[in-house]
Amino acid sequence: MINVKDLVKIYEGQVTVHALKGVSFKIEQGEFVTIMGPSGSGKSTLLHQLALLDKPTSGQILLDDIDVSKLSEHEKTAYRLKNLGYVFQEYALIPELNAIENTYLPLMLLGARRKEYTRASTELLEKVGLGNRVHHLISQLSGGEQQRVAIARALVNKSKTLFADEPCANLDTENKGIVLRLLRQLCNELGQTILMVTHELEQREFSDRVIWLRDGIIEKEEIISKEVRDSALREEYQVI
Amino acid sequence: MRNDFQAAIFLVYKYITRGNKGTLILTIIVTTLAFVQINFISGVLSGAIELAHQQAKDNYVSNIVIQPGKDEDYIKQVPLLKNKITSMPGIISCTSRYTIGSNISYDPDKNGKDVKSISWPIKSINPKEEMRVTNIQNYMVAGKYLEESDRDQIMMGKEISGGFGASLEVQSLKGASVGDEVTVYYRNGVTRDYTIKGIYSVDFPLSDMAVFVTEKEMESVLGVHNRASEILVKTNQVHTEQYYIQALRENGLDKEDIRPWTDFFGLMAGLTQTFGIIKRIVFAIGLVVAGVTIFIVIYIATIGRRKQIGIMKAIGMKERIIIVSYIFLAFFYAILGISLGIVLLEVLIKPYFISHPLNMPVGKVSLMIIQGELIASIVCMFVVSIIAGFVPSWRVTKENIIKAIWG
Known part of the structure; x- marks a missing residue:
């Protein structure tokens, strides 16, 4: 569960930017929430604070009742490794590693045995439809396939929450469909909490709820009905 | 700790085996030449000093x-x-x-x-x-x-x-x-x-x-x-x-x-002392050149992987794993550079100068690699490579994750 209380982020510089001006909301375990809003509304900033990639100016973030704002840098690193998964806009894989190596890296860092992390990674890659691409180098994979490897890597540590920052931004329509359906499927089947930032309106239909941001504050919240979701899964990006 | 070490070894192995081969070969060649240069000039001057001493003992007093x-x-x-x-x-x-x-x-x-x-x-x-x-x-x-x-x-x-x-x-x-x-x-x-x-x-x-x-x-x-x-x-x-x-x-x-x-060495004592000073200066300069070379290569490699380092930190990789992997990489360059340098010195350069000695005022000078100096140059190269691996990777890992990934 994610509980955000009065989150403020101010970027100091030649021009002071108030990116988040006191944001509060809750996300339940297993919920798929989309954050939307125009450019500069604070979507990515909010995601970075929740994913412990940046430090908020004030406010409180509770992840499963742990006040992560109080953790040291070392503790945050360990928390990210054990509990969080992250899918970046630009695939963000290590080019010298192949698909399975990129996937099992977090498990290796957690000290898992080789047999264990190889099995878990193979299963996840099969789940994201890359069972036949396990030993392919990143340069040998398409953009969509790379993003699916990134999703597998974000899930391999059995993360409680998956953060996705514009995961479809660089993908064609076919691959957008594959990635979004995969995220929905993970939420439905594994009970994965997903927080996704996107600026493409139709993508919100895959989630349970939408938090609309404008100028650093929550403008409104929108619940996506089951009918809309099912319709999106059927109609949007119908490629697989 | 063991996991960290294994992860660092894993990363450096992949950097080497799957990274840019051209960069790898060029770096090793430059490191080899830097190592040879230190020991070659030092070896010629040592050869001249030793020959002068030997001549004095064998043919003078x-x-x-x-x-x-x-x-x-x-x-x-x-x-x-x-x-x-x-x-x-x-x-x-x-x-x-x-x-x-x-x-x-x-x-x-x-x-x-x-x-x-x-x-x-x-x-x-x-x-x-x-x-x-x-x-x-x-x-x-x-x-x-x-x-x-x-x-x-x-x-x-x-x-x-x-x-x-x-x-x-x-x-x-x-x-x-x-x-x-x-x-x-x-x-x-x-x-x-x-x-x-x-x-x-x-x-x-x-x-x-x-x-x-x-x-x-x-x-x-x-x-x-x-x-x-x-x-x-x-x-x-x-x-x-x-x-x-x-x-x-x-x-x-x-x-x-x-x-x-x-x-009874007279003026020759001054000459050999001067050779000794030049040798130490050349040795120090050679070491700095070798160090700067490795440093630049690692620096460019880390700057080029800035975003990647940010991502590794984001997924929960400890900073020390990243730093140690770059130190290992620099160590690898140093090990190969030193090994190839020794082979080049012992198999090619030394035999050549034995059969084609240099005519110098103290006689026919061939290359003399003094074991102590060779070991000192190896140790110094390793120390320099640790610094060259540590400093740039430490600087990049200290950067804010957001800044490293998105600039």
Whole structure:
């Protein structure tokens, strides 16, 4: 569960930017929430604070009742490794590693045995439809396939929450469909909490709820009905 | 900790095996050349210094020189003394010499018109004894070495005779040859005519600027017997010269002036000291160049992977794993660079310079890799590679994740 209380982020510089001006909301375990809003509304900033990639100016973030704002840098690193998964806009894989190596890296860092992390990674890659691409180098994979490897890597540590920052931004329509359906499927089947930032309106239909941001504050919240979701899964990006 | 180490090894292995091969090869070549450069220049200068020292010991004054004590003109009871010296442990042999100032005159056309004249001390040798202490007999470039019975024969180095590639024309007879006659005006008033029996060249100025007659001839000139101006002592070099000097003193030679060969090195001492200073400077510069090279390569590699490092931190990789992986990478460059450098030095460069030595004022110099210096350069290269791996990776890992990923 994610509980955000009065989150403020101010970027100091030649021009002071108030990116988040006191944001509060809750996300339940297993919920798929989309954050939307125009450019500069604070979507990515909010995601970075929740994913412990940046430090908020004030406010409180509770992840499963742990006040992560109080953790040291070392503790945050360990928390990210054990509990969080992250899918970046630009695939963000290590080019010298192949698909399975990129996937099992977090498990290796957690000290898992080789047999264990190889099995878990193979299963996840099969789940994201890359069972036949396990030993392919990143340069040998398409953009969509790379993003699916990134999703597998974000899930391999059995993360409680998956953060996705514009995961479809660089993908064609076919691959957008594959990635979004995969995220929905993970939420439905594994009970994965997903927080996704996107600026493409139709993508919100895959989630349970939408938090609309404008100028650093929550403008409104929108619940996506089951009918809309099912319709999106059927109609949007119908490629697989 | 073990996991961190394994992860760092895993990453560096993948960087090496799957990274850009061109960059890898270029870095290793540059590291190899930097290592070779340090040891090559250092090796040439070490070779020159060592050769100069060896020449002094083999062809000039041997290891130890015994001279008369204060207020004495000669060392007395020389045969007895020599027996005592050679019976001491660690002493291989010794030989006695007389030395007296002279003026040597050479009239090539024998008409008194173009007489060459130099003022130079003349030394005597006991040929049989001398051959057990110095190696001059092996460097005859014309004529023959002196024999014990020679009385009207003289032997000189090429710098005195002139010719044979002599480079110092300060005290030279400008081309005297074997068979030519010279007149020697000894400082004690005696004048003798000698035929040049042999000319030698050891390619060491201090040795090649010497003139010898036999001991018997010199004793007749000086009117003395069983005395000496100096005794050269050859040791087995197991211990330092000071050790043997102390032993000689303890064995009764307490009145004589006993000194190591280094005291007779004269100008050459300054030269070898200068070589030593240059060597250390070149060594230091070479090390800095090698260090900067590895540093730049790792720096470019880390800056190029800035975003990747940010991502690794974002997924929960500890900073120390990233830093250690780059230190290992720098270590790998250093290990390969050093190994290839050693192979290049030992298999190609050293054998080449042994068969094609450099002509230098101290003789024919070949490369001399001193083990201690080689080890020092290896250790320094590793230390430099640790720094070169650590600093840039540490700087990038300290960057904010957001800044590293999105700039």
